[in-house]
Amino acid sequence: MLIDRYYAVTGILDMNPKCTSKLIYSFLFVTGVLQCLLFAILFSYSHLPWGLDTFFKPIEFFHLPVILLFQLSRVAGLVIILILNYRLGKDLKSKSSPNVVLLHKMLTRAINATVIFMLVVTRVPVIIAWSTKFTSYHVLIDVVTTTAVCLQQTAFLGDMLVTFYLIKPYKSYIKQLFVRSFTVTEVVPY
Numbered sequence: 635m636l637i638d639r640y641y642a643v644t645g646i647l648d649m650n651p652k653c654t655s656k657l658i659y660s661f662l663f664v665t666g667v668l669q670c671l672l673f674a675i676l677f678s679y680s681h682l683p684w685g686l687d688t689f690f691k692p693i694e695f696f697h698l699p700v701i702l703l704f705q706l707s708r709v710a711g712l713v714i715i716l717i718l719n720y721r722l723g724k725d726l727k728s729k730s731s732p733n734v735v736l737l738h739k740m741l742t743r744a745i746n747a748t749v750i751f752m753l754v755v756t757r758v759p760v761i762i763a764w765s766t767k768f769t770s771y772h773v774l775i776d777v778v779t780t781t782a783v784c785l786q787q788t789a790f791l792g793d794m795l796v797t798f799y800l801i802k803p804y805k806s807y808i809k810q811l812f813v814r815s816f817t818v819t820e821v822v823p824y
Contacts, residue, residue: 654718658711665707672700698767705761712749719746744800751792755785 679690719742759782766778
């Protein structure tokens with residue numbers, strides 16, 4: 635969502651970000667496909683014929699570092715997008731009306747908070763759980779893995795709460811849903 639906001643606003647302002655956004659999308663797409671292929675091979679290589687299962691056997695030894703690189707690539711991609719939107723906000727101040735700047739600031743602040751929340755709740759616990767895999771303390775592995783799974787379950791709730799708190803039109807709409815309007819009626823006897 636954040637890169638789409640960057641792409642839309644810079645397209646309107648003729649800042650020509652096509653190369654940057656395509657590079658980020660390509661990077662995220664390629665790393666996602668590689669991760670899917672790794673998991674597909676990891677989960678199915680033991681059921682392959684003899685020649686292929688011995689060929690894919692080394693994946694067991696390097697799949698953990700590849701998973702760490704995948705998680706770090708997602709963190710790096712999100713940080714790059716945050717930096718690009720911060721720079722865009724600076725450029726927008728000089729080229730747009732105050733209302734557009736205010737709207738962009740509100741949306742960017744909400745999306746940045748959501749991205750940081752998602753990093754803290756989904757990516758960082760997975761990286762910590764990955765790093766505990768190399769310890770021999772099994773209780774720590776269980777605690778960190780359970781905590782990571784529990785935190786990932788709160789990601790959607792946190793996204794909704796951040797959106798509710800930081801985007802003013804959405805906030806007023808939600809408040810309006812909970813406000814009851816009372817009408818006073820009088821009964822007039824005949």
